[in-house]
Amino acid sequence: MRTQVAIIGAGPAGLLLGQLLHKHGIDNVILERQTGEYVLSRIRAGVIEKVCIDLIDEAGVGARMHQDGLIHDGVQICVDGVRHRISFKDLTGKSVMVYGQTEITKDLMDGRAAIGAPTVYAAYDVALHNIFGETPHVTYRADGKNHELQCDFIAGCDGFHGISRKSVPPNAITAHERVYPLGWLGVLSDTPPVSEELIYVHHPLGFALCSMRSPTRSRYYIQCSLAEDVEAWPDERFWEELKPRLDDEARERLVTGPSIEKSIAPLRSFVAEPMRFGRLFLAGDAAHIVPPTGAKGLNLAASDVRYLSHAFIEHYKEKSNAGLDRYSERALARVWKAERFSWWMTMLLHKISDNTFEQKMQLAELDYLFRSKAASTAFAENYVGLPY
Numbered sequence: 001m002r003t004q005v006a007i008i009g010a011g012p013a014g015l016l017l018g019q020l021l022h023k024h025g026i027d028n029v030i031l032e033r034q035t036g037e038y039v040l041s042r043i044r045a046g047v048i049e050k051v052c053i054d055l056i057d058e059a060g061v062g063a064r065m066h067q068d069g070l071i072h073d074g075v076q077i078c079v080d081g082v083r084h085r086i087s088f089k090d091l092t093g094k095s096v097m098v099y100g101q102t103e104i105t106k107d108l109m110d111g112r113a114a115i116g117a118p119t120v121y122a123a124y125d126v127a128l129h130n131i132f133g134e135t136p137h138v139t140y141r142a143d144g145k146n147h148e149l150q151c152d153f154i155a156g157c158d159g160f161h162g163i164s165r166k167s168v169p170p171n172a173i174t175a176h177e178r179v180y181p182l183g184w185l186g187v188l189s190d191t192p193p194v195s196e197e198l199i200y201v202h203h204p205l206g207f208a209l210c211s212m213r214s215p216t217r218s219r220y221y222i223q224c225s226l227a228e229d230v231e232a233w234p235d236e237r238f239w240e241e242l243k244p245r246l247d248d249e250a251r252e253r254l255v256t257g258p259s260i261e262k263s264i265a266p267l268r269s270f271v272a273e274p275m276r277f278g279r280l281f282l283a284g285d286a287a288h289i290v291p292p293t294g295a296k297g298l299n300l301a302a303s304d305v306r307y308l309s310h311a312f313i314e315h316y317k318e319k320s321n322a323g324l325d326r327y328s329e330r331a332l333a334r335v336w337k338a339e340r341f342s343w344w345m346t347m348l349l350h351k352i353s354d355n356t357f358e359q360k361m362q363l364a365e366l367d368y369l370f371r372s373k374a375a376s377t378a379f380a381e382n383y384v385g386l387p388y
């Protein structure tokens with residue numbers, strides 16, 4: 001088999017890239033290790049920036065997102081039982097949208113099926129060959145047979161645990177990492193959200209987040225230790241841990257119910273540099289991870305895909321490699337700013353240390369954030385997404 005761009009991974013980055021390339025007549029094949037059902041069962045991000053919305057529109061799969069997505073003009077931050085609101089609209093003129101990653105993935109999968117572009121699910125033992133040569137290719141196993149896919153370029157969109165980044169010689173890549181000693185325990189439930197806007201909670205018991213997927217579906221997270229086992233968290237225990245972290249109004253409005261999904265995600269900051277190796281280009285979580293606090297993971301994957309899709313289009317349509325040559329530098333400039341914001345928001349809102357000086361620093365910074373228009377504006381600008 002031969003294609004122009006071999007895409008590894010059918011998460012949001014791979015599917016979005018495939019759809020954008022197809023629109024411009026660029027052939028691509030996606031190889032995904034999991035089944036489609038498994039990919040759709042992963043509950044992940046919930047907040048998308050305007051740039052991500054625009055890209056989903058550009059890919060031609062935005063109809064359901066505009067119908068069901070919830071526009072949020074601001075966010076609430078609750079500090080030790082007192083809630084404060086930061087208005088994105090007033091401070092930046094922009095908003096964000098609450099629309100789950102699962103729905104985006106489904107829209108992209110449906111879009112891909114509609115155009116008949118090939119995706120190989122349950123593709124095992126994917127291996128990348130000759131990435132620094134003129135004729136890269138990818139081998140894999142599917143339906144009990146060995147396959148070889150020849151291509152011009154490989155897009156590594158296979159997430160943090162994927163094979164693409166690991167295929168690069170160690171001396172060609174530099175990793176920057178920070179692992180936080182905590183995780184998020186998340187619950188999805190078919191209960192109405194406590195508030196019309198997201199509430200990020202700073203509390204002596206630990207961080208919490210009240211989010212949502214729709215007016216009848218809530219997503220809650222509480223900070224937990226990395227040693228926690230999700231099996232040790234029956235629903236009742238989760239709600240009992242969440243309640244004392246909320247303000248009185250939210251506590252009164254909280255409707256509990258059975259969880260329909262429960263999982264633990266570790267918190268990590270990670271960046272691999274560069275993002276291009278010969279004919280291999282990394283995009284999304286394959287190249288970088290942010291702790292989820294700033295809701296940036298999915299949005300960063302989309303911004304990489306924007307740069308990379310434009311670069312491929314330039315290569316095939318205008319016979320120019322300028323975009324491909326600048327891809328890594330341009331993507332990383334945006335990545336590092338989102339890494340900074342996610343790290344800052346994580347350190348600000350979680351119970352990280354028993355050191356009372358550090359706790360006082362958090363409270364002083366939060367007080368400044370709420371009182372200073374400059375500080376709130378900086379927060380809002382980053383949350384809604386920095387310009388390209």
Ligand code: FAD
Pocket residue numbers: 008009010011012013014031032033034039043044045046047101123126157158159160161162163164264265283284285286292294295296297298299301
């Ligand atoms: P992924 O979504 O990871 O997709 C990569 C795909 O590649 C997967 O389908 C995987 O199966 C496939 N793959 C992996 N290895 C191979 C291989 N060897 N061969 C073929 N295919 C392969 N972000 C937020 O903004 N908010 C959140 O609340 C949030 N929660 C998260 C919770 C968890 C548990 C995780 C892991 C991430 C979370 N994120 C969150 C981050 C966000 O979901 C990611 O940034 C986003 O999924 C990145 O998309 P991606 O396409 O780059 O990678």
Ligand code: DHB
Pocket residue numbers: 044045046047198209211212219292293294295296
């Ligand atoms: C959600 C996840 C986040 O990491 C975040 O910052 C906001 C919302 C969510 O899953 O809804």
